[in-house]
Amino acid sequence: MLSYRHNFHAGNHADVLKHATLTLILSYFQKKQKSFWYIDTHAGVGKYDLTSDQAQKNKEFNQGIGMLYTSQDSPDELTPYINQIKLCNGPNEMRYYPGSPFIANHFIGAQDQLRLFELHPTDFKSLTETLLPSKNINILKQDGLTGLKSCLPPQPRRGITLIDPSYEVTQEYKDVFVAVKDAVKRFQTGTYMIWCPLIDRREPEVLLGNLKSIEVNSSLYVSLSIDKKGSKGMYGSYLYIINPPWTLRDQLSVICPYLLERMGIEGRGSFDLTAT
Template identity: 30%
Template sequence: MNYRHAFHAGNFADLVKHAALLQFLARLMAQAGPLSVIDTHAGRGLYDLAGVEAKKSGEADAGIVRLMAAADAPAEFAPLTAAVRKLNGAGPVRRYPGSPWLVADALRAGDSYLACELRPEEHQALRERMHGRRGVRTLCADGYDVAAEQTPPAGQALVLIDPPFERADDYPRIVETVAAVWARNRSATALVWLPLKDLETFDGFLRDLEDEAAGPLLICETRMRPLTDPLKMNGCALVLLGAPAGMTAPLEAICGWTAHTLGEGGTAKVYAL
């Protein structure tokens, strides 16, 4: 596969995903007991926005750079912007944290995080960045294959699923992975990120997931432009499975601001299934 997240780090989809992730983690960590987090497609954990890839795409300039300069961003982005400021100080936004960095920073004593990454060179970079972090393990493996077996059979668990969607079987494998996780631990929760290209593909995925779901689904659509060209990434979606109470309003704020401020005639909606 040719996908490298370095081209896309800090883009609008990262803003939605990471702001939502931090809101999700805060609510799970407000509950009693340790939390286990399993990340199926972790990436390298930290990205250089001054690198060749990021500069070539320009997506960070249209995403995190605009967010950091915005005076009207809702408070729900504050945990993400604080993490970015911590990395960059008072200077320009050069470094951007991926999910592994954000999760590792949020862990409490007793919590654990397993970051899976299939590509050897990306995993090596991830392992170096996570070295010495309390409660953190990395694994060079297909996260779909190991997510369920690495999920504890009881207690709080969060599975993050964010594949590159360069394989034809990503959608069914997400459904299979979620079903396997729930078969092992009925109290587990999940956050799935998906591109929005056309509604037929997305609606088909939701129907398949509903058939396997052991709990309610919360759907967040961030449409950056009308879904008229299925060859373009016209937006992104998050599917939260077993989301804790109070997630709807933060997600509406995150997705709404991103679509309306950074999009081209963008719209957003959050709804339950």
């Protein structure tokens, strides 16, 4: 397939939830003096130009990062995320939006490892230009869910995996479940962050049910909808996080109401935060 281009959606409400959460998880991992791996099964290009024709088509970032970037009242828990956007743009106005590999790259040290999978030939090339491959950054033009197997368990056994497919085909919902189940078997104590859109279809709910059926030590479900359930298009998104940092729930309980207030459409949105 590979017709999906993330540039159309960069910086939208789903990216905000995903990347704000990712920065909190990475901050937690970075604080401990112990090396870790960051694995991104669907990496994207690393950095998105919001002035490009694709981003400008629907200007999705206006209902996302555009609502937050210049705010003076954002909670401290959002600072590491907002800092990434500042890093991406320097002293200039917001033109670029950082993707997950760009963000992860700022949290790794010389002892850490990045494994980035991107199958689209053009996006793969762009990613290798944004983040130069090095001794600890490995960029692979391979299927990310298959490639994940070869990374697990990492040495030492400390790692974060982001699974962020485009769900272009419904089979992907099933493939994600199978891949996560296999990954947890290989590396039970790893942290996994699975992203999924909320759209008016059964698949996101079925995937969530399947993910919850995997036996894990702990998990956290967070969803943010900017519009009523069942609204047209992608009205929200969720993250299912396996083995989240113990601090994450409290941090998200501060961030979610703020994001909802900022990005929610006329009070119709909602959020959910559930730990198991």
